[in-house]
Amino acid sequence: MMDPTRAILGTYGQVFIDGVWQTNINKLEASVEVEKRELKLAGQEWTVHKLGTKKGTGTMSGYKLTSDMISRGFVKFNIINKLSDPESYGFERIELINCVPDKIQLANWTAGEEVTEETAFTFEGYRLLDPIVAN
Incomplete structure (x- = not known):
């Protein structure tokens, strides 16, 4: 039976x-899709x-604090996603x-509202650095 306290937020x-x-980022989504060829x-x-x-795509979003993403331009970078609870x-x-x-x-701004920034991206590989393993 699942222990509900172990569910990750x-x-x-x-x-x-x-x-x-990146303390301003409050959402990250990334996935890999594989091309499959049918053989009969x-x-x-x-x-x-x-x-x-394989094709890796993702989106990250959060509050705008700096011009970092504009300054970075289209230069490649690595992201480490850490999920813990x-x-x-x-x-x-x-x-x-x-x-x-x-x-x-x-x-992308509106008077009186927080400015948010969303960046869609592609990536060319991934590494599982630390897996979560049930005791």
Whole structure:
């Protein structure tokens, strides 16, 4: 049976870009999609699949504090995602390799509201640095 106290809340998530903690980021999403090729083989009633290339995409968003993303331009960077919770079985760190923004947000503000910044990006690999393992 699942112990509900072990469920991880995103409250304690952290984003590091090239080793620097981005205290303003409050949301990160990243995933990998694999291209599959269908193969139909004689004598087989099931279609089989050959794995092809992978594509990594993601989005990070948070409050605008500096012009860092504008200054960075379209230069590649690495992201380390750290997901932890004091009641969890541990923490998870995943490094996203060779991230490049899809576009750079130059302006997006409304009088009287906090300015937020969202950056969609692609990446070219990942490493699971620290897995969460149940005791």
